[in-house]
Structure formats: C-alpha cells, structure tokens
Amino acid sequence: MTREECEALDAADPLRHFRDEFALPDGVIYLVGNSLGAMPKAVTQRVATAVNDEWANRLVGGWNSARWYNQPTDLGDRIAPLIGAGPGEVIVGDSTSVAIYKAMAAAVRLQPGRRVILSDLANFPTDRYIVEGLVKGLGGDYRIRDIGDLDSALGDDVAAVLLSQVDYRTGARRDMAAVTARVHAAGALMVWDLCHSVGAFPIEVGEADFALGCTYKFLNGGPGSPAFLYAAPRHHESAENILSGWYSHADPFAFETAYRPADGIRRFAVSTPHVLSGIALSAALDMWERVDLHEVRAKSVALTSLFIDLVESSCGRDLTLASPAASGERGSQVSFLHDNGYPVMRALIDRGVHGDYRAPKLLRFGFAPLYLRYVDVYDAAATLAEVLGKELWRDERYAERLAVT
Amino acid sequence: MTREECEALDAADPLRHFRDEFALPDGVIYLVGNSLGAMPKAVTQRVATAVNDEWANRLVGGWNSARWYNQPTDLGDRIAPLIGAGPGEVIVGDSTSVAIYKAMAAAVRLQPGRRVILSDLANFPTDRYIVEGLVKGLGGDYRIRDIGDLDSALGDDVAAVLLSQVDYRTGARRDMAAVTARVHAAGALMVWDLCHSVGAFPIEVGEADFALGCTYKFLNGGPGSPAFLYAAPRHHESAENILSGWYSHADPFAFETAYRPADGIRRFAVSTPHVLSGIALSAALDMWERVDLHEVRAKSVALTSLFIDLVESSCGRDLTLASPAASGERGSQVSFLHDNGYPVMRALIDRGVHGDYRAPKLLRFGFAPLYLRYVDVYDAAATLAEVLGKELWRDERYAERLAVT
Structure with a gap:
C-alpha cells in the first residue's frame, strides 16, 4: 500500500466528513482515541x-x-442505541468504577446462596479493584475468583461474572x-464492561444482565465524562442499588425520610x-446520532489491518x-510489544504520533474512525519505522517518566 | 430599617466588590445560593x-x-482551609452521596463489634438513604438508629454518627x-455533612473523623460540581475505602492486578x-482564596437577621x-412555614425574588454574602409582604408543579 493509495481510500471514505467536526491540533496523528477521544467542535458552543x-x-x-434533572436518563436514552438497548434501559452518571460497583452489588444480591464473583485478570484493573472492595464490604464468605479459563471457573457457586468485551491491553x-x-447456562449473571467497545463498533447487549462503560x-x-449503566428490564423491579442516593428515590423532591426505590432504570442513579x-x-x-456504526466498524477493521x-x-x-491478527477478534486498537516501550512511545509522540504505553512493554494505538484517515495510518507507521530503524528512542530525554504514562 | 439605611450598609460592606465578580441576571434577587450558587464570571474563561x-x-x-490527574488532591488542598483542615487531608470527586458512602463505610469498618449507625432524621434525605444502602450491603446485624435526642441514642453499640452541621430545612x-x-466520649466516630455550611462561615473540623460536603x-x-471528603490524618493508614477504584491505588499506572491502597488522602479517591x-x-x-470567612459570617448574620x-x-x-431566632444558632439560611408554601414561592419567583420550597410548607431563603446586598434583602422582604398581603399567590398559574421544586 502506497501513500497515494491511502489518499484514494480517504477520498472514498463515507465517514470522511466527520473529521471536520473535530478540533484536532496541527501536526498530530492522534492514536489515543481509545483512552481520551478528540473534541467535537460543537462542544465549545454547547x-x-x-x-x-x-x-x-x-x-x-x-x-x-x-433539563439538568433529566440528564441521567436523557443521556442514557441516547447511548442506548449504541449498545443495542432501548429507551429507559440506560442511565448516565458517576464514574465507570462506581457503575461497576452498583452493577456487581446488584447482581450478587440477586443470587442468594452464590458467593463467588468471577473477574478476568485481563480486565482493566479498576474492575478487579472495585470487586475487591465490594467483597470486603459484603463480608461473610464472599470471594473473588480470577478467570483463567471461563468454563472451568464457572461453577454453581458463581453469582456473577464481570468481563470486558475488549481487552484494554x-x-x-x-x-x-x-x-x-455460557455464563447463564451456569446459573450466573453476566456484567459487561464496554469501556473499550462503545463507539468502536455496533454492540448488542442481548441477554446481558448489566453492562456499563465510559464515555470519554x-x-x-471529554475528560472524565460520566459513565453509563445498562440494566436488563427484567431486573428493574427486583435488583437493588446499594448506592441508594436521593436521585434513585421514587420521589426525590418529596424528601421522605425512608428510602423507596424509583421504578425503572432511575433506581440505578x-x-x-x-x-x-x-x-x-x-x-x-x-x-453519534448521524453515525452508522457498521461503517465505523468497516473502517476500523481497515485501519487496524493496514497499520498491522x-x-x-x-x-x-x-x-x-x-493484538489478535484476525480482524474479527479485534476491537479498534492495535498493540505491540517492545522491550523499551516507554522511550519508544516518547520518541513517537515527540514526532507527532500519539499512542500510549502500558507497563512493562506495551505500545497501544487506538483507531477512531470518525477522525482518523488512511494517510494518518500510513504516516504513523512510517514514523514508527524511523524511530525503531534509527533507534531514535535512545535519546535520554525519553527516559524521564511522566505521572500519567 | 429603611431602604436608604440598607444602601448605607452596602456602601460600607467590606465584601461589596465581590458582587461584581458574579454573573447575575437582571431583575433577580437570588436567595437560592444555599442550593446552587451563582456563577463567578471567571468560570466562563476557565x-x-x-x-x-x-x-x-x-x-x-x-x-x-x-494537571487533570492531580485535580482530586489539588482541589482538596484548596478546600481544606475553608473547613479548618490541612493539605493532604481533603480529596475532591464524585457526588456527596458517594462521599457519604465512603466515609460511613470506612468509619463503620474501623469499629469492629459495633453495629449501629446513627443518622439524624433532620439530615438531608440522601444521607439517610445512603446509610440504608450501606447497611443493606454490609448485611449481618448492622442497623440504623435515627436520632431523636443524641445522648440517649448514643450507646456502646454505636459505630459512627452522621450529622449535618446545618439543617437543610x-x-x-x-x-x-x-x-x-460527646460522640467520641461514647466511643463512636463522627462524620459531618458540611453541605450547607462550607462557604457560609468558618468551619473547624477539629476532632471529627470524617467530613464531606458539596461544592455547588x-x-x-456549578451544577453538580464534585464533592469533597475530609479524613482525619490519624485514619489515613487504617481506614479502608470500599469503593476502591483505580485512582485510590498506590500506583494506578502500574496497572497491577491486585489492589494496594495509596498512602494518605488519595486512598479515598x-x-x-x-x-x-x-x-x-x-x-x-x-x-475563595481572597475571601475572609469571618467577614462572610458577620455579613451573613446581618443579612439573615435583617430579613427575619x-x-x-x-x-x-x-x-x-x-429557623432559630438566635443568630448564633443559624447557618446562612432563613426558613418560614406557610400552609400554601408552593404557590407563595412561585408568586415570589415570578416577581424576581428567588427562594425555594420544600414540602409540605417550607419557604427557604439562602443568603450568600458574596453577592447579596442589604437592599436585596430589603426588596425581597417587601415583595414577600406584597405577595402575602395581596394574596397574589392565589393565581392559578402558581399551582402547577414543576419537576424540581
């Protein structure tokens, strides 16, 4: 593939006009949209x-x-179509960690007699940390089992399973x-972390019990924008929100002394x-109301495959x-291992190609099809080749660690 | 007191220049700063x-x-002097409800063998609701006791007490x-809700174990700005945050599989x-860095006393x-009861005097000394007298209920 061929792909890209709707700094190829997305220009005025x-x-x-009061459900109803959910099934607010806590607590409490929470070692760490705190709070004989092989981890003691649809590494x-x-067949409830999926391709929550993710x-x-939480309608009456603050009350502005949960998804506020x-x-x-997620997925597969x-x-x-070599098994991200991953990434960023680094060796590159072009992928790969070929990463400036890496 | 005397008080007010730093709509006397504060003009540019x-x-x-990564502790260090705390003792993030949950869970878990949480019936409802959820999650024989008289409620079964410094009603x-x-003498831990105090007068957290509040x-x-949480340094090593998300980890960007709490206040992120x-x-x-809270308190007492x-x-x-007739027993708010409180407040708002209503009969008026003048108090009282004297609240337009009242 030549750079000219990439330009031709860009000219034919049905998503190409979305790039103009983003504020992107000059001279930057931004491959960190899987961590913090670029800013839609409309944000400024809004x-x-x-x-x-x-x-x-x-x-x-x-x-x-x-409509600030309605923001949690208004935003939830707009995220719902992106994950295959319906109106009244998604609520927005708090952080992803808090959403995990609410979902896992609700799931476990729907399963009396089952005391094990399964968490994947490949989950983003906060998922595991939050479950640790939850288990500590629940006391008794609750415990976590980390998943190696899912089928052997599932047993009749498993209350709920927390997995990421896309591995953050x-x-x-x-x-x-x-x-x-498979999880339902074992009698457990399924909670999906969609942080690295939502907006990257079409999602169908399907039979999932709960699902959640971040929106940034x-x-x-935007940085630290609120998380979303989906709860299957079949749980809206029976599930409990143990973070039962006043926005989850049936009538918040009655200022009643005792708690009564709201009907529907609002009980998870x-x-x-x-x-x-x-x-x-x-x-x-x-x-996102104007975006076809199937087009996003098609371009994402093309961009990640081209980069690889x-x-x-x-x-x-x-x-x-x-990352998986087979495109069907990938999200919208490509990762490579390098023994000197940290200075390599610093050298790349210094040359305008922004990816990120995850200890000890991982170089991560995210591909956001709404604002990335095929020529960006071409140029990023060329810069990476130069940094490695000329060992530009050996510059001592790139050894200094930043707080957030 | 005449309107001219009020003008003279305004001319001599040492805080008078702060009013110019707020964006205030024309024709509005805003007595709801105890619910949502007015906007500092500097917010626009920031x-x-x-x-x-x-x-x-x-x-x-x-x-x-x-410094987004440092925002929780940077903001916490700036709130600390407003509540008599030091650097490294306050963290900012999440909502007040989540802060209550973290503080109460930590306090209860520091008190093995004590199973009762005392919550005041006069607390803002979310305080009670959150404790209900916490007790439900903790399971076992944990329970809530609502406080009538504090001394008779305190016993050797009480783990922690949650009280508001200022009654929201x-x-x-x-x-x-x-x-x-008194709480410490009974062997319990003390958690203060400072939502209706912070910024209204000088606060000394003193020997309190935990304290929290909202910042809006x-x-x-601003609407829904994040909450703050103070933890006494003596608890920084021993207290646990059961909402143990990744920002509370000792090394978040090491992405370790198992949870290790951060040192200091950061473990409560x-x-x-x-x-x-x-x-x-x-x-x-x-x-706030330029505000003398003693001047704020002196003016607050003068404004509330004048209004009464x-x-x-x-x-x-x-x-x-x-509200208490004695100014020393009041925060920066005055409340009156009226059998038709709701339409009375709607009629007042329609005439530019903004207070709020809390069912069933309460008219609340908050006095924010940084942007309220003595003449505002004079005019607000005159408008209230007109609405009541001419029974203007009987207009049927004022009967319709809004979602948030």
Missing part, C-alpha cells in the same frame, strides 16, 4: 451555553428548564452473545449529576504483535 | 480554556500538563466541637475525575419562622 446561559442566567431554574474482542449464554474514549465525551461534564457528552452524542501490515512489513523484527 | 486548549489541543496529554446550626466530643452551594462550583465539572469549581475557588426582622414586622401573622 459548554459555553451551559455556563453562560443555563447556569449564569437560569441559576437553580436550570434543573427544570435546561491487547484489543482482543470477545463474543458477547456466546459468553453470556470512542464516544468523545445515585446523586446530583455532574452537569457540565454531562453537557460535553451531550454535544458528542449529537454527532505496514508496521510488520517495515519493523516486524523489532516488535511483537500483541 | 471552562473555555479547559475545553478549547486543554482538551482540544493537549488531548490525553492534559492528564499531565493540565431550618438552617439550624450545631456546635461541631461539642457534638464531636455557597462555594459556587475512586476513579477518573469529572474534569470539566472540577474546572468550574477551580475557578470558583480562585475567588423585616418579614416578621410586615407579614408576621401569615408566616411562622422555622
């Missing part, structure tokens, strides 16, 4: 309006007139429907939403592919 | 910079260069030091901060004072 009109002028009246993608069916990666909701963070997400979701081909042909002896 | 420079241009690099203010000493009321952090909501708070805190005097002299037979 956030300014929220501050200078809604807050400044409407003051506390904004809870009604600007390797980008490996699981078959949600098949895994959910492929959805471009906690408290006053972080409005400004939700507003930026709202602007990002405006764009170019990198392996130009610097295959220096790097080991850590 | 939020625009966060979006258009930090997010758009620095992208994921903002976690380092814009009446504005009644407790003596923190005295209550904390008197601190003016949970997850990725809601950056944009925190940024607005940051702009508000810039102003004016209202009682002009419409005393229609209203019953629900």
